[in-house]
Amino acid sequence: MWLSNSSIGRKVVMSVTGIALVLFLTFHMLMNLVALFSAEGYNMVCEFLGTNWYALLGTLALAALFVIHIIYAFWLTMMNRAARGSERYAVSAKPKTVEWASQNMLALGVVVILGLALHLFNFWYNMMFAELIGNPMMGGLSATDGYGYIVETFSNPVFFVLYIVWLVALWFHLTHGFWSAMQTLGWNNTIWIERWKCVSNIYSTIIVLGFMLVAVAFFVMNL
Numbered sequence: 001m002w003l004s005n006s007s008i009g010r011k012v013v014m015s016v017t018g019i020a021l022v023l024f025l026t027f028h029m030l031m032n033l034v035a036l037f038s039a040e041g042y043n044m045v046c047e048f049l050g051t052n053w054y055a056l057l058g059t060l061a062l063a064a065l066f067v068i069h070i071i072y073a074f075w076l077t078m079m080n081r082a083a084r085g086s087e088r089y090a091v092s093a094k095p096k097t098v099e100w101a102s103q104n105m106l107a108l109g110v111v112v113i114l115g116l117a118l119h120l121f122n123f124w125y126n127m128m129f130a131e132l133i134g135n136p137m138m139g140g141l142s143a144t145d146g147y148g149y150i151v152e153t154f155s156n157p158v159f160f161v162l163y164i165v166w167l168v169a170l171w172f173h174l175t176h177g178f179w180s181a182m183q184t185l186g187w188n189n190t191i192w193i194e195r196w197k198c199v200s201n202i203y204s205t206i207i208v209l210g211f212m213l214v215a216v217a218f219f220v221m222n223l
Helices: 007-036 039-048 053-089 105-124 128-132 146-154 157-184 190-221
Strands: none
Touching (some): 007 039, 007 053, 007 190, 105 157, 146 157, 157 190
16 A cells, blocks of 8 residues: 555655644644633533534544554554665764754654653543543542643642653654645745744744643643
8 A cells, every 4th residue: 555655755754744733733732721711611611512413523634643643653663764874874973954853853852752651641541541441530530630730740740850851852842843844735936835834833833831830830830
């Protein structure tokens, strides 16, 4: 199949799944900002996105996108390294035109995955999963008390620092990944690629700052 048998096909899969995940991050960031204004409003959103069929279907679709994105990312990285062979050791200096994020996408991706695992443990495990197994108080708070879990998580200095590190890695990953996806999908002429790089930096910064704002606000609130 073209999407798996060719390098371009694999890059297309990476690009499409990556853009879908960026859209989800945008929604998640906007949802989190609600917590800054209303605990009740945020918990209403959490209850709406509880164990309803559409929330479960969305979660499964999101998990599939993420797994596919990870598999193809590692697949492409390993194949690129195999194709370069010993040539990648021939020079130690990196071309100035090559971004740092581009050279470290795999490492950044690993940090993002670890941060996601932490996030799932602190929130999804204690909320949606707790409801699914019929133990809504498993995490010590109600499974629909998303506001309470935000307060609990970001009042912990260790979790706060880990989340900030995660978000910084996510920013680097997004700034390169977003415009790279557009390049793969055909927006690769000289004018548009520079525009997409600018949009990528701005959009990624807005997303990450939105998440950081919530983390910092709740951390400071509980000092």
